[in-house]
Amino acid sequence: MGIIVIGGHSRNVGKTSVVAGLIAALPAYDWTAFKITQFGHGVCSRNGKQCDCASRDRCWAMTEEHDKSGISDTSRFLVSGARQAFWVRTEQGRLHEAMFTIERKLNSAPNAIIESNSILQFVRPDLYITVLDPATEDFKASAERYLDRADGIVLHRSEQNPPRWFGISVALVAKRVFHISPPPYVSTSLVEFVANKLH
Numbered sequence: 001m002g003i004i005v006i007g008g009h010s011r012n013v014g015k016t017s018v019v020a021g022l023i024a025a026l027p028a029y030d031w032t033a034f035k036i037t038q039f040g041h042g043v044c045s046r047n048g049k050q051c052d053c054a055s056r057d058r059c060w061a062m063t064e065e066h067d068k069s070g071i072s073d074t075s076r077f078l079v080s081g082a083r084q085a086f087w088v089r090t091e092q093g094r095l096h097e098a099m100f101t102i103e104r105k106l107n108s109a110p111n112a113i114i115e116s117n118s119i120l121q122f123v124r125p126d127l128y129i130t131v132l133d134p135a136t137e138d139f140k141a142s143a144e145r146y147l148d149r150a151d152g153i154v155l156h157r158s159e160q161n162p163p164r165w166f167g168i169s170v171a172l173v174a175k176r177v178f179h180i181s182p183p184p185y186v187s188t189s190l191v192e193f194v195a196n197k198l199h
Contacts (some may be wrong), residue, residue, distance in 0.1 A: 001106075001107075001109060001110060001111055001112070002029070002111045002112070002126045002127075002198040003024070003106065003111070003112045003113075003114065003123060003125040003126055003127075004022070004111075004112070004113045004114070004125055004126065004127045004128075004129070004194065004198075005113075005114045005115075005116060005117075005119055005120060005125040005127070005128045005129070006019050006022075006114070006115050006116075006130075007115075007116060007117035007120070007128065007130045007131070007142070007143055007146065007150075008020050008115065008117070008130055008131035008132070008140075009130065009132050009133070009136070009139045009140055009143040009144070009165070009168075010133070010136045010137075010138040010139065010140060010143075011138075012136070012153070013110070013131045013132065013133040013136055013156070014131050014133070014156070014180075014182060014185045015071075015115050015131050015142040015183075016035070016073040016076060016115060017044045017182070017183070017185035017186075018074045018129070018131055018154055018185050018186060019033060019035075019113055019115050019188075020079070020111060021080070021184065021185050021186030022079050022113060022190075022191065022194060023077060023080040023082050023113060023184055024080040024081055025186055025191040026191065026194065026195060027081045029110065029111040029198070030053060030082045030083050030111060031077075031082045031083060031085070031108040031109075031110075031111055031112065031113050032082065032085075032086075032105065032108075032109035032110070032111070032113075033074070033077035033078075033082040033085045033112070033113050033115075034085075034086050034087075034088060034102070034104075034105075034112065034113070034114040034115065034116070034119075035072060035074050035077075035085075035086070035087050035088070035094070035114075035115045035116070036088045036089075036090070036115065036116035036118065036119055037072050037087070037088070037089045037090075037113065038089075038090050038091070038092050038093075038095065038118060039089055039090070039091060039092065042065075042117075042163060048096065048177065058097075059090065059091040059094045059097055060088065060089060060090040060091065060094060060095070060097050060098040061088070061089050062086055062087070062089075062098065062101055063086065063087050063090045064084060064085070064086050065077070065078055065084075065085040065087060066078075068189050072087075072116070073087075073121055074086065074087045082113075083109075083110075084109070086105060088102060089110070095118050095119070095122070096121075096122065099122050099157065102119075106123075111198070114150050115131075117142035117143050117145075117146055120142075120146045120149065123174050125151070126197060126198060127151050127194060127197045127198070128146070128149055128150050128151055129150060129151060129152045129153070129154060129190075130143060130147065130152075130153055130154070130183050131152045131153075131154045131156075131185075132153055132154070132155050132156065132163075132170060133155075133156040133158065133182065134155075134156060134158040134160040134161070134162075134164060134165070135156065135158045135159075135160040135163075135164060136164065136165035137164040137165065139165045139166075139168055144168065146164070147159070147168070150177055151175065151176065151197065152169070152176040152177070152178060152179045152190070152193060153170060153175050153176070154176065154178050154180055154185065154190065155177050155178065155179055155180070155188065156179075156180055156181075156182065157180065157181045158180070174192060178190045178193070
């Protein structure tokens with residue numbers, strides 16, 4: 001079994017599009033896909049919506065996606081060809097409480113692709129790729145923490161020079177860089193890179 005983790009430095013930089021693109025480009029791997037979302041106070045663990053149950057409800061939840069409309073991120077994974085897709089929601093700092101269930105799903109999967117940075121606390125993937133957009137200022141602490149573990153970087157081409165990140169230099173991270181001008185988010189060279197790493 002192979003495990004790929006796709007991370008990114010912020011929301012809306014294309015993590016889901018990279019996951020979906022790799023699933024579609026490599027159908028023979030029979031992917032099980034995961035999206036892991038960490039929520040803060042006031043956000044429900046059942047559906048990710050605003051609520052006041054976080055302090056007295058479960059600290060995590062996992063649901064299997066069955067809808068193939070392509071509306072949600074996990075639905076996009078199914079549309080792209082994943083055999084199964086799961087959405088895991090955990091309270092900030094409590095991902096470890098969901099890991100037994102996640103690991104059971106991973107152990108039964110032919111190959112897995114996971115959208116998350118934080119999963120790297122608990123899983124040593126065969127490949128970790130991070131998505132970076134120089135025009136997006138926010139840089140998650142989890143993305144910065146694991147940047148040096150990335151095997152590859154999917155980097156948006158941008159007029160923003162230097163990047164809007166303070167104290168982060170991709171040039172100092174000696175990794176394979178795949179430049180993109182979305183769409184698309186997945187290049188032939190990225191697909192070949194992933195396939196070669198999993199063989």
